[in-house]
Amino acid sequence: MAEKVYIGDIADHAGKEVAVTGWLYNKRSSGKLWFLQVRDGTGLIQAVVFKGSVSEVLFQRCEEITQESSITVVGTVAEDKRSAGGFELQVTDLQVDQVAQDYPITPKEHGTTFLMDHRHLWLRSSRQHAILRIRHEIVGACRDFFDGRGFTLVDAPVFTPNACEGTSTLFETEYFGSKAYLTQSGQLYMEAGAMAFGKAYCFGPTFRAEKSKTRRHLTEFWMIEPEVAYMDLNGDMELAEDFISYIVKRVLDNRRPELEKLERNTEALAKVVKPFPRLSYDDAAAILKEKEVEFEYGSDFGGADETVISEAFDKPVMVHRYPAAIKAFYMKNDPDDPSKALCVDVLAPEGYGEIIGGGQREDDLSVLEAKIKEHELPAEAFEWYLDLRRYGTVPHAGFGMGIERAVSWICGLSHVRETIPFPRLMHRLTP
């Protein structure tokens, strides 16, 4: 029997007879020929069935097979400059494994709810392939970046014991008679990781029970969070721009066909090279004023504000030193202006908004204790965290990047829901 090969490796088998197992993606006929578009998950290839070279029964089978029928195609790999992959299969045998009846997703247009209800099948389409292959590339690039720089993977727990900053956006579960909450961020744990390993990161799913139905919110999303001991805000910004430049370059280098499939403007991505513009919160607020955007100085930027700010640049922009009052208790205040926090948000270009949030952490025990009191947080829950300031405290900083927002931006998508295989939204828990 012919050797079984994957379409993704077809170029290695030019001139040979091979077997491809997969599904019918599309077909068309021109009398004596059938052109079958076959997908096997690693690629698409055109299988050409010539009436003169196969049995009548086999030629008839081509008539019968429908979209997404499972088939085994035997044929000779022939160069074909017109086809996307550069090769076609000249069919010598065709086995029908199952004829699929009435596949729900046809080449015609479908509504989003319908497609989301059929997400388990929608994943088979070439557009979803392109997005999820880019997601795969980005996930791999994230890990390679930090692994290559000597970071140690320190997986943060999903179950956390305390609702430290209020329960309103936390998912809660009963935990053997007590309550546990699903993590919103591994940061506090990564600070322990940084004190142990110098450079640490975690990368896993995080959860927010936000009643948001925007195009940028998922209830379950993946986040990568590096944290570094003996690093300040400047170092943090350098790390963030190195990191983002690296992952964008990886996608441009390795996922051109997928970006093309999505009709992504790759010139815009090619501009994402460091250094990124850095501007203070005050500078950013001045841009809003100049553009006559209604904005209350001292408040956080909304999505629309972020769009205006980021559109002033053709690279990601790093906005640092927000008012301390609107930032988390663990942020270190700027010694040069204690009303500001040593934090940074990275806003993606093209109106994609915040993809990274981070900053330098408060490393002084007594200041941190005072802040916990001031924020009316349960002191006892933070005893372990305060230990990090009791035993060899050092300046340290880090950030978190939400993967789905990064994928959305790099793919140029209008909604975050297609950036994850099985999205979870306020009104979406299936399939």
Add this chain to the structure above:
Amino acid sequence: MAEKVYIGDIADHAGKEVAVTGWLYNKRSSGKLWFLQVRDGTGLIQAVVFKGSVSEVLFQRCEEITQESSITVVGTVAEDKRSAGGFELQVTDLQVDQVAQDYPITPKEHGTTFLMDHRHLWLRSSRQHAILRIRHEIVGACRDFFDGRGFTLVDAPVFTPNACEGTSTLFETEYFGSKAYLTQSGQLYMEAGAMAFGKAYCFGPTFRAEKSKTRRHLTEFWMIEPEVAYMDLNGDMELAEDFISYIVKRVLDNRRPELEKLERNTEALAKVVKPFPRLSYDDAAAILKEKEVEFEYGSDFGGADETVISEAFDKPVMVHRYPAAIKAFYMKNDPDDPSKALCVDVLAPEGYGEIIGGGQREDDLSVLEAKIKEHELPAEAFEWYLDLRRYGTVPHAGFGMGIERAVSWICGLSHVRETIPFPRLMHRLTP
């Protein structure tokens, strides 16, 4: 100022004056000399302070600094064959960033509960470093293995809508007015992934609310689950032995010092090369009978049974074709003996028990529908899953490997709790 370097890169700076930032791990004095063991998370180095070459104030500082004090050490990198890393630092300057008072974990013995309560600090010890670096290596190896073979990462959701197989071991959460359950396995989703991408895998945390207090159970653990279209049980076993051989070799190649630190018998690991012995459930039951272990034929193997079976071999052993009655509904029955399932468990050697469970899935729509009925499962919840059999069903197989059990075995640990940075057990939700 001297260039700041990491101890892990110290060999690149031989003969140069550098600055190392980190923590005091240990110290000893011999009159005119202080020997400071400094750790920065990437390694340990001995910093030698010679009374004759530094100021009196600086020499006095060495007296004052305590375990886990944060320090910045400036010195010349000198070759030193006696030290573990091959280099020492001849100190020219020393800055004390914070003197740590009464660090709780001292070189003396501590009880497990105490250490687990101080997990955020315990991570700083060299034994925990060794374990978590090996974990990091294994996680990277898992991803590289599947990425290198053309698998696509298809992250499975944590939130699932149905308690398909009973709620007794599921964590439940309120989800905007309805109920969601935390995933126990991404397998069903990976089957959708395999139909879309041919070869798919997921890798993320999974959850079991089991009231187990054994040395092998965590409530939150990471699992990698590959799934392949057009693959049968034999292919699945080949994939599993290739995979395990690969990750063990990676650890042996890259993490020798860590294995030595743990006093791991590496000769036992070196034997983990394919092919692995394959034996049927019946063969395994015969071993138990021969060894006069009390065992009821037809039931599942317990931990003690697995130990007896695995101790008959010096490699992982693949036990296939368990009674269908004790396996999940989605397992395909063996056509040669329908009372058996086309499944496989891989038992690690040295008594470590099951690390992989998997098999070939039922691909026939009507058989699967009958099984769902027979198991009294809610048919509606599986409609999307049945779609995978309606639209181009193909033979397919896969498996799941729990990372912590693999780390436990490869590190040679007696309990799974040290294999993850922040373990979650029935009675352990902190820190």
